Amino acid sequence: MFESGELWPPIRLTLLLASITTFLLLLVATPIAWWLARSSARWKEAVAAIVSLPLVLPPTVLGFYLLLALGPNGPGGWIAGLFGGRSLAFTFGGLVIGSVLYSMPFVVQPIRNAFESIGARPLEVAATLRATPWDAFWTVAVPLARPGFITGAVLGFAHTVGEFGVVLMIGGNIPGHTKVLSIAIYDYVESLRWEQAHVLAGGMLVFSFLVILTMMVLEKRIRNNRL
Amino acid sequence: MTDVRKVISLRFAGTVGKFRLNVAFDAPMQGITALFGPSGSGKTTVLRCVAGLDRLSGRLSVGGELWQDANGTFREPYQRSIGYVFQEPSLFPHLSVRENLRYGGKRAVRAGVSEEIHFEDVVGLMGIAALLDRSTSTLSGGERQRVAIGRALLSQPRLLLMDEPLSALDHRNKEEILPFLEALHNTLSIPILYVSHDISEVERLADVLVLLDKGEVVACGALTELLADGRLPLAFRSDAATVFEGRVEGYDAQYGLTEIKVHGETLWVPGRVGKVGEDRRLRIVAADVSLSPERPSRTSILNVLPGQIRDIQLVDDAQVNVILLIGHGGLGPALLARISRRACESLAFSPGQKIYAQIKAVSLVGAGYSPSVVKSYDGAV
Numbered sequence: 001m002f003e004s005g006e007l008w009p010p011i012r013l014t015l016l017l018a019s020i021t022t023f024l025l026l027l028v029a030t031p032i033a034w035w036l037a038r039s040s041a042r043w044k045e046a047v048a049a050i051v052s053l054p055l056v057l058p059p060t061v062l063g064f065y066l067l068l069a070l071g072p073n074g075p076g077g078w079i080a081g082l083f084g085g086r087s088l089a090f091t092f093g094g095l096v097i098g099s100v101l102y103s104m105p106f107v108v109q110p111i112r113n114a115f116e117s118i119g120a121r122p123l124e125v126a127a128t129l130r131a132t133p134w135d136a137f138w139t140v141a142v143p144l145a146r147p148g149f150i151t152g153a154v155l156g157f158a159h160t161v162g163e164f165g166v167v168l169m170i171g172g173n174i175p176g177h178t179k180v181l182s183i184a185i186y187d188y189v190e191s192l193r194w195e196q197a198h199v200l201a202g203g204m205l206v207f208s209f210l211v212i213l214t215m216m217v218l219e220k221r222i223r224n225n226r227l
Numbered sequence: 228m229t230d231v232r233k234v235i236s237l238r239f240a241g242t243v244g245k246f247r248l249n250v251a252f253d254a255p256m257q258g259i260t261a262l263f264g265p266s267g268s269g270k271t272t273v274l275r276c277v278a279g280l281d282r283l284s285g286r287l288s289v290g291g292e293l294w295q296d297a298n299g300t301f302r303e304p305y306q307r308s309i310g311y312v313f314q315e316p317s318l319f320p321h322l323s324v325r326e327n328l329r330y331g332g333k334r335a336v337r338a339g340v341s342e343e344i345h346f347e348d349v350v351g352l353m354g355i356a357a358l359l360d361r362s363t364s365t366l367s368g369g370e371r372q373r374v375a376i377g378r379a380l381l382s383q384p385r386l387l388l389m390d391e392p393l394s395a396l397d398h399r400n401k402e403e404i405l406p407f408l409e410a411l412h413n414t415l416s417i418p419i420l421y422v423s424h425d426i427s428e429v430e431r432l433a434d435v436l437v438l439l440d441k442g443e444v445v446a447c448g449a450l451t452e453l454l455a456d457g458r459l460p461l462a463f464r465s466d467a468a469t470v471f472e473g474r475v476e477g478y479d480a481q482y483g484l485t486e487i488k489v490h491g492e493t494l495w496v497p498g499r500v501g502k503v504g505e506d507r508r509l510r511i512v513a514a515d516v517s518l519s520p521e522r523p524s525r526t527s528i529l530n531v532l533p534g535q536i537r538d539i540q541l542v543d544d545a546q547v548n549v550i551l552l553i554g555h556g557g558l559g560p561a562l563l564a565r566i567s568r569r570a571c572e573s574l575a576f577s578p579g580q581k582i583y584a585q586i587k588a589v590s591l592v593g594a595g596y597s598p599s600v601v602k603s604y605d606g607a608v
Contacts, residue, residue, distance in 0.1 A: 086434075125317045128278055129379075130334035132305050
């Protein structure tokens with residue numbers, strides 16, 4: 001067989017990357033989704049389109065530009081300089097930035113839809129009951145948009161786990177640092193180590209199935225609780 | 228000059244989409260002021276401007292507090308002491324009935340507003356004690372609206388705004404809520420701006436009426452006055468009616484009639500409709516009133532009131548409105564009579580003439596209000 005020590009690091013790294021990415025995405029995507037749902041700015045659909053670009057852009061194209069941006073001559077290099085590094089490319093930090101951008105539409109869209117489906121009325125009601133906009137956001141908008149947050153978080157997490165093209169472009173294949181699951185599977189297949197590829201790919205299959213199933217059950221439960 | 232602490236004084240002008248609004252009126256800081264008009268007349272927009280949910284240029288002061296003026300004063304909705312009851316109940320689905328009720332109250336306490344309207348009182352007044360721990364999704368339409376009204380009251384408002392609170396309800400739910408609104412009217416001293424397009428609701432609840440059409444104020448004054456005002460479209464409806472207040476004087480058990488005094492004159496109403504000394508609001512449909520120059524000696528009609536003709540208006544080729552003032556000196560409330568033009572001309576009715584009104588049916592609408600509300604109010608700006 002094979003040593004289990006070899007399989008574990010990519011799994012650990014992938015879960016860590018997906019968790020951090022999902023956490024950051026919820027922080028970043030929520031205000032963007034709120035603004036997209038509530039603003040009447042004429043150029044808001046342009047912003048929505050930019051956020052959604054990763055849906056249609058080949059991952060290699062996104063990865064290429066990210067590589068430039070994270071490299072020593074881009075803003076990523078400047079940031080890395082602050083911490084005594086040269087570049088964010090081929091680092092775990094770079095992977096996080098890439099994943100956040102790449103998975104952004106999967107988180108923004110469901111949250112935006114949830115905010116939009118609430119409509120203006122509950123927030124108006126809250127305002128007439130002396131709630132400030134900040135207060136109403138946390139006590140009315142967020143609880144009512146909870147299904148959107150759950151869907152967004154699950155999709156963002158799952159999508160980051162499955163990411164391949166972007167990671168390959170900006171992270172390469174450094175074991176323990178940037179070698180995530182999908183890359184590991186690719187490597188095993190390349191080197192004809194089918195057994196290991198089977199374990200990881202099969203695991204991914206089960207994982208993906210469980211994610212979708214959980215989401216469907218959760219959504220149904222939420223819908224039944226309400227109305 | 229009216230005391231600013233006793234009125235809601237507003238003036239709004241501007242456009243919302245294609246709709247032009249230009250309104251100004253004063254409403255008393257007590258009782259129910261109805262904003263009445265056809266859909267598209269701007270009633271709801273006025274209410275939303277008072278709440279601060281919409282913003283048009285203008286000025287608004289409520290009981291002496293300036294909420295908006297031309298110099299940039301504009302209180303945000305959450306800074307205004309209002310309760311707003313929307314057309315649909317709009318309860319928060321993620322909160323229980325109790326939590327919904329507490330939502331505004333908690334924030335009022337935090338803002339340092341003194342708690343004058345208490346939880347238990349509102350729960351009692353609105354009859355929602357049994358619903359407190361239920362989820363909002365299990366309530367009927369009428370129950371939801373009662374909770375919504377209670378929630379608005381508990382935010383300790385100085386002014387209650389109601390936007391057609393009954394229009395989304397079916398007839399049964401409507402009849403279920405009306406008594407609660409009347410109870411509200413009689414128990415609490417909070418003034419209410421009440422938007423409606425249903426004249427029967429207005430006749431039942433309002434003290435003061437603001438008549439709106441196409442974004443402008445057509446008339447503004449005491450309900451009893453405006454209903455009998457021959458210059459207004461209200462008097463020309465086929466179901467035109469007048470309302471006035473009376474006081475229960477006694478009950479005739481032998482014939483099952485309640486005696487009600489209106490400006491010294493007696494009206495008999497079937498059934499036992501209240502205790503002695505209680506005020507009741509009466510509604511008389513104009514078509515149920517017939518007129519006679521002398522007191523009819525033998526008639527099956529119970530209620531015959533003396534009065535004096537104030538005005539006669541042509542309704543169409545066949546009918547006229549005769550507006551009379553009840554009482555021997557013609558000093559009482561105004562009553563509208565719809566009679567045929569032929570009868571009017573053959574009997575040669577003319578303004579100033581003494582006359583007797585025979586009233587075929589008197590209906591009781593609501594519990595009556597304190598007449599002081601209207602007396603202290605002196606009309607439009």
